[in-house]
Amino acid sequence: MTTSINLSREIRKAAFQSINEKSDRIMNFALAAYFLFGIFLSFFYHTYAIAIGVGGLCLLAYFVTRWLLPQYTLYQYVLSAVFAIFSAQFIYQMHGIFEMHFFFFVGSALLITYRNWTLIIPLLLITVVHHALFAWLQYQGMKEIYFTQLDYMDLQAFLFHALLAAVIMGICAYWSYDLGRTTTSDARKTVLLEKQVANMVNNVAFAEEISKGNLDMSYTLLDEQDELGKSLLRMRDNLKLSHEREHQDKFITVGITRIGDVIRQHTHNPVALADDFVRSLVKYTGINQGGLFLIDGEGEDAALMLTACYAYDRKKYMDKRVAIGEGLVGQCFQERTPVYMTVVPKDYVKITSGLGDAAPRCIYLVPVKTRDEIVGVIEVASFNELREYEMQFIEKAAENIASAIVSSRTTQRIKALLEEAQQQAEEMRAQEEEMRQNMEELQATQEEMMRKTREYESKFTGVNASLN
Structure with a gap:
């Protein structure tokens, strides 16, 4: 995973800073030792000018470059070249003694401390050029050029010499590379x-803020590979979604409970029920205006009457009659489907407040219906667009008030029928009493007639008897 991280130049420089500082201190001692060693060698063949001149120029080139460009690594490459030049100087001072060739390897070993394999390149190039040029010049007969103390080195020996030098420098370059890679890693x-x-x-x-219930806290991933951070973000989003759903469900449940309380309070008073229902609906949802249209009449005379209207904490007294199929209210009633509009027709409705009249931003019409019967339409207007759960609440409230209205009307019809039946029963009882009295009077009349008939018969019999 670490190999996938790209280090900036500043971070890489900081990683090698302590290593470079330590190596620089070592190189200060090494260069001093090289310079003093050149002075020491000058006593053998009186090469004082070479020791001081060439050695001094090497030191000057290194320290001036390091002083002028401390933020760059150029001085390290100059150092690599300086080690090669010092080695060539020692070979020249000792007239080609073979042991002086080892200083090329000493220089390459010292450069390992910088852990940069490319520093071997200047040393290697100068070594190759020195060996090839000085060997060729010496064997061409130039007496002031020293490469080896041998009178002649054949090609095979030279190639072995160069190959060993390449192997040793290659090993040093490899360890520089490996150590540099370790440092980078x-x-x-x-x-x-x-x-x-x-x-x-x-x-x-972030987790502490979530535990406190702060689900709206902004959170930025510091690393796109931070799986824990991504999991926390997903958890926060899921908690927000769950919290929002809980809030919406609670909003609907509490609202329906309040509507149920209103319905229970006005079971036998449809007018008060309509007024309190609209008022509760407007206040609870925070909308600006609401009205309840209920069907009135039957057949061709049926129309929707504005039974209750409420806006801005005040009851609205309006007389409005809408025919079935007329306007948005009539169409909603006829089609029995909700209508939601965010583009309100001009002059369709105005919301009145203490600040004046203003057009709403949205209109929502919901049919007031049960499964089998529709009794009206709820129309609400708001300056803010309704959310989905608010519309769901209004639809459920419409179903509840529809059931209450249907139940109330059914109760009223049953009550009217009972009253009518009682009245008819009273009338029948009165008629029965009248008939009973009539029967009694008739019976009394019949008895009187029978009594008189018997009297007449007795008198008639007496008359007849007296005549005989």
């Missing part, structure tokens, strides 16, 4: 660890 691990620590601190703070 450690730097990547350090950067990764710092990122992980920063992510952990960031995630802990």
Whole structure:
């Protein structure tokens, strides 16, 4: 995973800073030792000018470059060249003694401390040029050029010599590369660890805010590979979604409970029920205006009457009659489907407040119906667009008030029928009493007639008897 982290130039420089500083201190002693060793060698063949001149120029080139360009690594490449030049100087001072060739390898070994394999390149190039040129010049007969103390080195020996030099410098270059790669890998691990620590601190703070219920806290991932941070974000989003759903469900449940209380309070008073229902609906949802249209009449005479209207904490007294199928209210009643509009027709409706009249931003019409019967339409107007759960609440409230209205009307019809039946029963009882009295009078009359008939018969019999 650490190999996937790209180190910036500043981070890479910081990773090698302590190494370079330590190597620079070592190189100060090494260059001093090289220079003094050249002075020491000058006593053998009186090469004082070479020791002081060439050695001094090498030191000057290194320290001037390091002083002028401390932020760059150019001085290290100059150092590599200086080691090669010092080695060539020692070979010349000792008239080609073979042991002086080892200083090329000493220089390459010292350069390993910088952990940069490319520093071997200047040393290698100057070594190749020196060996090839000086060997060729010496064997051409130039007496002032020294490469070896041998009178002649054949090609085979020269190639072995060059091959061994290449192998040794290659080994030094490899270890420089390997150590540099280790340093870079450690730097990547350090950067990764710092990122992980920063992510952990960031995630802990974010988790604490979530535990406090602060689900709206902004959170930025410090690292796109921070899986824990992504999981926390997903958890926050899921909690927000769950909280929002809970809020919406609670909003609907509490609202329906309040509507139920209103319905229970005005079971036998449809007018008060309509007024309180609209008032409760407007206040609870926070909309600006609401009205309840109920069907009135039957057949062709049926129309929707504005039974209750409420806006801005005051009851609205309006007389409005809408025919079935006329306007948005009539169409909503006829089609039995809700209508939601965010583009309100001009002059369709105005919301009146203490600040004046203003057009609403949205209109929502809901049919007031049960499964089998429709009794009216709810129309609400708001300056703010309704959310989905608010519309769901209004629809459920419409169903509840529809059931209450249907039940109330059914109760009223049953009551009217009962009263009519009672009246008819009273009338029938009165008629029965009248008939009973009539029957009694008739019976009394019949008895009187029978009595008189018997009297007449007795008198008639007496008369007849007296005549005989």
